[in-house]
Amino acid sequence: MKDTKIIQPVESCLNLAKQELLHGEIVAIPTETVYGLGADATNPHAIEKIFQVKGRPQDNPLIVHISDIQMIHRVVGVFSKTAQALAETFWPGPLTMVLPKHHSVPFEVSAGLDTVGVRMPSHQVARAFIRLCNVPIAAPSANLSGKPSPTKAQHVYQDLNGKISYIIDGGECAVGLESTVISVGDDEVTILRPGKITMDDLLHVVQTVKIDNGVFTKLEEHQPAASPGMKYKHYSPNAEIIMLDGTLAQFEQYVQRHLSDKTGVLVFDGEENRFSIPCVTYGEKDNSDQQAASLFDSLREIDKLGLKKVYARMPSKTGVGLAVYNRLVRACGFQMISLKRPIIIGLTGQTGSGKTTVSQIFSEHKVSVLNCDQIARQVIERPEVIEKLTGYFGTAILDQNQALNRKKLGNLVFGNAEYLSYLNHVMYPRITKVVEQQVQQLHQHGCKWILLDAPTLFESGINHICDYVVSVLAPKEIREDRIIKRDFISVFEAAKRMSAQHDDEFYSAQSDEVIKNDGSQEDLKEKTVQIIKKIKENINGDKA
Numbered sequence: 001m002k003d004t005k006i007i008q009p010v011e012s013c014l015n016l017a018k019q020e021l022l023h024g025e026i027v028a029i030p031t032e033t034v035y036g037l038g039a040d041a042t043n044p045h046a047i048e049k050i051f052q053v054k055g056r057p058q059d060n061p062l063i064v065h066i067s068d069i070q071m072i073h074r075v076v077g078v079f080s081k082t083a084q085a086l087a088e089t090f091w092p093g094p095l096t097m098v099l100p101k102h103h104s105v106p107f108e109v110s111a112g113l114d115t116v117g118v119r120m121p122s123h124q125v126a127r128a129f130i131r132l133c134n135v136p137i138a139a140p141s142a143n144l145s146g147k148p149s150p151t152k153a154q155h156v157y158q159d160l161n162g163k164i165s166y167i168i169d170g171g172e173c174a175v176g177l178e179s180t181v182i183s184v185g186d187d188e189v190t191i192l193r194p195g196k197i198t199m200d201d202l203l204h205v206v207q208t209v210k211i212d213n214g215v216f217t218k219l220e221e222h223q224p225a226a227s228p229g230m231k232y233k234h235y236s237p238n239a240e241i242i243m244l245d246g247t248l249a250q251f252e253q254y255v256q257r258h259l260s261d262k263t264g265v266l267v268f269d270g271e272e273n274r275f276s277i278p279c280v281t282y283g284e285k286d287n288s289d290q291q292a293a294s295l296f297d298s299l300r301e302i303d304k305l306g307l308k309k310v311y312a313r314m315p316s317k318t319g320v321g322l323a324v325y326n327r328l329v330r331a332c333g334f335q336m337i338s339l340k341r342p343i344i345i346g347l348t349g350q351t352g353s354g355k356t357t358v359s360q361i362f363s364e365h366k367v368s369v370l371n372c373d374q375i376a377r378q379v380i381e382r383p384e385v386i387e388k389l390t391g392y393f394g395t396a397i398l399d400q401n402q403a404l405n406r407k408k409l410g411n412l413v414f415g416n417a418e419y420l421s422y423l424n425h426v427m428y429p430r431i432t433k434v435v436e437q438q439v440q441q442l443h444q445h446g447c448k449w450i451l452l453d454a455p456t457l458f459e460s461g462i463n464h465i466c467d468y469v470v471s472v473l474a475p476k477e478i479r480e481d482r483i484i485k486r487d488f489i490s491v492f493e494a495a496k497r498m499s500a501q502h503d504d505e506f507y508s509a510q511s512d513e514v515i516k517n518d519g520s521q522e523d524l525k526e527k528t529v530q531i532i533k534k535i536k537e538n539i540n541g542d543k544a
């Protein structure tokens with residue numbers, strides 16, 4: 001058992017670490033990407049210790065780090081023109097090139113391959129230390145194999161306390177994800193592991209950039225890996241992580257419906273207040289650099305919270321985002337659920353408020369309308385439903401042809417809270433199911449926007465499948481006047497119906513948008529069109 005010390009990068013301490021390294025021991029060093037577990041790359045015994053300490057599979061080769069370009073000739077056999085051009089542009093920096101190995105580099109480093117991964121880190125302390133030792137340093141990330149890579153000296157300590165003597169503290173790693181690994185051809189490269197240096201960056205130097213399959217997909221046991229590291233389950237906390245592909249609203253709903261013991265979420269900065277369960281963030285939604293810098297720390301945070309299951313927001317896959325995605329999808333063991341479906345807007349409001357007119361305006365704007373009243377009328381005609389209802393209410397709700405008489409049923413349940421509650425208990429789950437099926441069908445037909453016209457949106461709980469809720473409200477006198485004319489009912493009847501309705505506050509408190517229908521038809525149309533625009537902008541802005 002070693003006494004592990006975190007040491008500062010001052011001359012006296014670096015000299016101690018140098019002694020240790022040149023004696024064939026291993027030392028944790030900071031780099032701009034992640035902390036590395038360094039050993040003298042020319043010493044096979046020292047290299048073996050790296051594999052032991054990390055618990056790393058033997059077939060996973062290491063990256064060799066150099067401090068200056070002259071050192072490259074001690075590591076690679078052939079330094080091609082393309083490799084030179086890439087080095088000139090990206091070194092020192094987070095790019096690892098897989099090149100033909102120099103004979104002096106032991107096969108322990110390359111895991112038996114004739115090639116070797118090499119990079120010149122930009123972290124000043126890393127380069128100063130390599131220069132001081134005057135040997136190329138082989139270093140994998142300084143985590144226990146399978147754990148998230150360390151981006152702070154403290155992370156290394158958590159994983160390797162007692163196993164190594166020195167951790168050189170170089171502060172928090174600026175990039176936060178491991179280097180981009182490429183194989184180098186003639187004016188062509190293939191990305192084996194994405195990182196801070198992106199495809200677009202590389203295209204400034206070479207004609208062609210390919211991305212290896214292993215970047216996106218899980219390699220099966222028997223499949224050969226261009227970069228052996230890509231086949232292992234990496235970066236994973238103890239918790240099961242599942243990536244959800246969809247909008248924030250879809251994410252929220254999914255999580256709400258799948259809550260279980262010790263469930264948490266991994267979301268973007270600023271989204272925390274939407275959740276009442278443990279929440280870890282990993283940078284702003286549109287800032288891949290920030291996500292890269294935070295991800296590993298956040299994954300470690302998940303373990304500190306003792307979570308069992310974590311749902312994660314999906315990052316963008318462009319630019320540095322590809323690297324973030326690549327690490328996160330591995331942390332998930334490739335578990336990903338697509339929530340992509342049409343955007344659902346719930347429309348509700350008091351009777352006579354002008355909901356129907358509003359839903360017509362939506363449908364003129366390419367939004368498919370599902371009318372929940374219509375669905376309810378179909379559901380209630382089902383033999384199994386009639387059987388249930390007659391079982392409870394008796395045959396008084398049937399007409400002489402044994403068909404359901406809705407008016408009789410209405411009169412019975414209206415004003416009787418217990419009866420109404422039973423009816424709702426039978427109807428709402430069935431209506432919701434039909435709505436979900438119809439949403440699915442519309443989705444399959446390529447529909448992107450659906451309006452659910454539902455007078456009892458909140459009471460039925462259907463608001464929970466909506467991404468957006470809009471209520472239409474109107475002054476009492478206007479509503480009264482409308483329903484008297486529309487339904488040919490008496491003032492008394494109208495008052496009775498209206499007294500059963502919720503007040504404005506009930507609707508506005510639970511809605512994203514409220515349309516006040518207190519002016520002309522033109523005015524209503526104008527307000528509705530503005531809201532449609534706003535919803536489309538908001539939701540399109542929430543890409544995933």
Ligand code: TXA
Nearest residue numbers: 033035036061062115116117140141178179227228229
């Ligand atoms: O940013 C980094 O690259 C960090 C810091 C410490 O420099 N190091 C790092 O090392 O991430 P490691 O061992 O965790 O990952 C090395 C990756 C593995 O995926 C490995 O398979 C690949 O580089 N690699 C190394 N040599 C290779 C070779 N000859 N051919 C193909 N892939 C290679």
Ligand code: MG
Nearest residue numbers: 140141149178
């Ligand atoms: Mg690693």
